[in-house]
Amino acid sequence: LKSSFSSSAAMAGAIKHVTVIGGGLMGSGIAQVAAQTGHQVTLVEVNDAALQKAHSSIQGSLQRVVKKLYKDKPADGEKFLKESLARITTSLNAEDAVKNTDLVVEAIVENLRIKHKLFSSLDKVAPKHTIFASNTSSLPIQDIASVTNRKDRFGGLHFFNPVPVMKLLEVIRTPDTSDETYEKMMEWGKNMGKTTVTCKDTPGFVVNRLLVPYLAEALRMLERGDASARDIDTAMKLGAGYPMGPLELGDYVGLDTTKFILDGWHKKFPNEQLFQPIPFLDKLVSEGKLGKKSGEGIYKY
Numbered sequence: 001l002k003s004s005f006s007s008s009a010a011m012a013g014a015i016k017h018v019t020v021i022g023g024g025l026m027g028s029g030i031a032q033v034a035a036q037t038g039h040q041v042t043l044v045e046v047n048d049a050a051l052q053k054a055h056s057s058i059q060g061s062l063q064r065v066v067k068k069l070y071k072d073k074p075a076d077g078e079k080f081l082k083e084s085l086a087r088i089t090t091s092l093n094a095e096d097a098v099k100n101t102d103l104v105v106e107a108i109v110e111n112l113r114i115k116h117k118l119f120s121s122l123d124k125v126a127p128k129h130t131i132f133a134s135n136t137s138s139l140p141i142q143d144i145a146s147v148t149n150r151k152d153r154f155g156g157l158h159f160f161n162p163v164p165v166m167k168l169l170e171v172i173r174t175p176d177t178s179d180e181t182y183e184k185m186m187e188w189g190k191n192m193g194k195t196t197v198t199c200k201d202t203p204g205f206v207v208n209r210l211l212v213p214y215l216a217e218a219l220r221m222l223e224r225g226d227a228s229a230r231d232i233d234t235a236m237k238l239g240a241g242y243p244m245g246p247l248e249l250g251d252y253v254g255l256d257t258t259k260f261i262l263d264g265w266h267k268k269f270p271n272e273q274l275f276q277p278i279p280f281l282d283k284l285v286s287e288g289k290l291g292k293k294s295g296e297g298i299y300k301y
C-alpha cells in the first residue's frame with residue numbers, strides 16, 4: 001500500500017508542463033527538447049520578432065532531428081515533428097504563462113537585476129507547487145532565488161549549447177533546495193533524455209569551473225607567445241583527446257561571454273589567481289573580435 005501510494009503521489013507531482021522564459025540560443029533549445037520528449041511547453045519572449053525567431057530555430061532544429069532519427073520512416077518523422085511543435089505554445093506575458101505550470105526554466109540575459117525582476121514577479125502568481133530554475137552559467141543560484149518566497153523550490157538547471165545535441169544537464173541544489181525539488185529536477189532531466197550530474201551552488205558548477213580557467217590559460221599562453229593558436233589547439237586535440245582546442249572553443253562560446261564570466265568571478269573572488277583578467281582577451285573584445293559570431297576572434301571565419 002505504502003509503495004503504491006508513494007508512486008501515485010510521485011506521478012501526481014511529475015513535471016508535465018514547463019514554462020521556458022527567454023527563447024534565445026539556450027531557451028529555444030530547452031523548449032524544443034522538452035516538447036520532443038512529451039512535455040507541454042510555453043515559451044515566453046519579449047516581443048513577436050523574438051518569438052518568431054525562436055520558433056523558426058526550433059523548427060529547423062527539429063527537422064534536423066527528424067532527418068537523423070527517421071531517415072527511413074518519413075511519415076513517422078512528419079508525425080513526430082508535428083506533434084512536437086504542437087506541444088509548444090508561445091506567450092509575451094510571463095505572469096500569465098506560469099499560472100498553470102509545474103516548472104519554470106529561466107534562460108534570459110545573464111544579469112542578476114533583470115533575473116530578480118522576473119522571479120520576484122513570477123513568485124507572486126505561480127502556483128505553490130511550481131519549481132523555479134535558472135539556466136545561469138555564472139551567477140549563484142542562491143543570489144537569484146533570494147528575491148522569492150520559494151527558496152526550497154528553487155534550483156539550477158544548467159544546459160549546454162547546443163541543447164538538443166549536448167547530453168549533460170547540471171542539476172544545482174542550493175542549501176535551501178528541498179529534497180523533493182532536487183529529486184523532481186533530476187527526474188525531469190532524465191525524462192528530457194539528459195545525463196544529470198549533481199552540483200553544489202559553487203561558481204561555474206562543475207563544467208565551467210574547470211573549463212573557463214582552462215580557456216583562460218590557453219589565452220594567457222597565446223598572449224605570452226609560448227605557442228601559436230593552431231599549435232595550442234592541435235596539441236590539446238591530439239594530445240589530450242579533446243574534440244575542440246581551447247581557442248576554437250573560446251571562439252565558439254564567444255570571447256565576450258568568456259570575459260564576462262571571468263570578470264564576474266574576479267570581482268567576487270579577487271584573490272583567486274585563476275580568475276585574474278587577461279589584457280589580451282580584453283583587447284580582442286574591445287575590438288569587437290568576439291569569436292565565430294562576429295566573424296573574427298582568435299581565428300577569422
Ligand code: NAI
Nearest residue numbers: 022023024025026027045046107108109110135136137161
Ligand atoms: P540569448 O541572448 O541568446 O537569449 C536570451 C533571450 O532572452 C533573448 O531572446 C531575449 O529577448 C530574452 N529575454 C530577455 N529578457 C527577457 C524577459 N524578461 N522575458 C522573456 N525573455 C527575455 O542568451 P543565451 O545564450 O540563450 O543565454 C541565456 C541564459 O543561459 C543566460 O543566463 C546564460 O548565462 C545561460 N547559458 C548560456 C549558455 C551559452 O552557451 N550561451 C550555456 C548555458 C547557459
